[in-house]
Amino acid sequence: MGRTSKDKRDIFYRLAKEQGWRARSAFKLLQADETFRLLEGLTRAVDLCAAPGSWSQVLAKRIYEPLGPSERKKVKIIAVDLQGMAPIEGVTQLRADISKKSTAEAIINFFGGDKAQIVVSDGAPDSTRMHEFDCYVQSELILSALSIATYVLETGGSFVAKIYRADNISRVYTQLKRFFQDVCVFKPSASRNSSIEAFVVARQFCLPEGHKLCNLTSEWHDHPEASWVVRLKGDPPIVHVPFVAYNGDLDSDRTYDLGENYVYREAVQQPLTAAYQEVLKKTGKVNLKYKPIKVVHDNELYVDWRKAASDDAVSDNK
Ligand SMILES: C[S@@+](CC[C@H](N)C(=O)[O-])C[C@H]1O[C@@H](n2cnc3c(N)ncnc32)[C@H](O)[C@@H]1O
Structure with missing residues (x-):
């Protein structure tokens, strides 16, 4: 297979290189923003599981770059990942595990008393090829991201996270619906139809009355008396949320001709660590x-x- 074959098979991979994005994932957040207008007028954002950094690039492009020098000083964007990331202007980086308490504390400190307006997470565990196990770890990662969001989001804020549409996903929807008035599942056209990946877009954050801030992955254990935990004893009900698909011209499952003017390009940024x-x-x-x-x-x-x-x-x- 030649080095151009991925450019043929994956239009978003090719476009990412042409447009200067570090990963094709950039288009997933761009499409979510186009659909839900998530980033308009924001100045404070958290990008969890951010490496190699294409979502951070999108955040910087939409939030930081349009502003003049004095307004840029007000912008606070933090990107967190286990892996190292090349620098992006306007984005502070933290190399850490999002499931750790110390990481949540570092993010809270970064905002210095302010609150974030959006938390995004494109986190995915390394695949073990054991489907159910991978889905379970993925849903724990979402709960870690959501836990951080409950600490740092301002009322009315938004949360976007990668999910795997698998058997246990209703558990994640249930959690999201506790904290957000508007929750839906979004499938960008940059995400292959053949993939179980999709994104939850949760808006209108509001802490439920009486909620004790905690790590949601261990809430059952740490706060068995919480009204929510008590209510859900027994089999939790299956929760459904609306599904929104991005209606775009390009199909990530299709192979496209390279065209006469095609020039091969290297990736914008090789991973610093893997x-x-x-x-x-x-x-x-x-x-x-x-x-x-x-x-x-x-x-x-x-x-x-x-x-x-x-x-x-x-x-x-x-
Ligand atoms: C699909 S990549 C993210 C791509 C990124 N959104 C972009 O646009 O460039 C998934 C990332 O999740 C990170 N990750 C997985 N588990 C994590 C954890 N517990 N804490 C922090 N990062 C994690 C991985 O290191 C990996 O870089």
């Missing part, structure tokens, strides 16, 4: 000889890894 670098550092000199384990799924609920490994050893000896 999760796999840490693994390479630790395993650099270790020769990993792994043996695949054959797992036979019959109608059992549990597949015992010990059994799978010993079955494999038997078949090796044959």
Whole structure:
């Protein structure tokens, strides 16, 4: 496969490079903004799980760049990620884990008594290819982002976060509806139809009366007396929210011709760090000889890894 093949297969990847965005994800936030007018007139924003930084670029372009020098001083944008990010003018960076209390505290301190008007999160865990596990970790990441939002958002503020439309997603909608008067699911055309990815767009933030600020991922444990927790004992009801799709000309599942004037471009910004670098550092000199384990799924609920490994050893000896 030639180096131009991704440019053919992915129009948003190609456009991102042409327009100077660090990642094709930029179009997802741009399309959300075009649809919901989320960024108009804002000066304070939080970008969670921000690396390599295309959403931060969008925030800077919409919020910071249009202003003159004295007004720019009022702008506060903070980008947080586990990975390092090349600098973006107008955006302060924090390299941290959004599920940690210390990260929430650092973001609160950054605003110095002010509140953010929007919190966005494009967070995604590294895929383990175990679908249900990935979806679970993803929903925990959203709850971490939402927890931070409950501390830093001003009344009336907005929250945008990547979700996976999977079985347990109603749990996330339930949480969002506690804090936002208007919640919907948005599918940008820059997000492939074939992907379970979508975005929640939650507007009109309002802390419910009596809510004790806390990390929502452990609220069940830390505040079992909370009225919301008590109300939901037993099976939580299935919650549905409206679905809004971006109606654009370009289709991210289609292959486009490159055209006569096409010029190949390198990515705008190579990642500064990547999760796999840490693994390479630790395993650099270790020769990993792994043996695949054959797992036979019959109608059992549990597949015992010990059994799978010993079955494999038997078949090796044959
Ligand atoms: C899809 S990328 C974000 C792309 C980004 N919005 C952009 O436009 O360039 C997902 C990011 O989530 C980050 N991430 C995953 N779990 C995280 C966590 N617990 N805390 C902070 N960042 C996290 C990853 O490091 C990764 O950079």
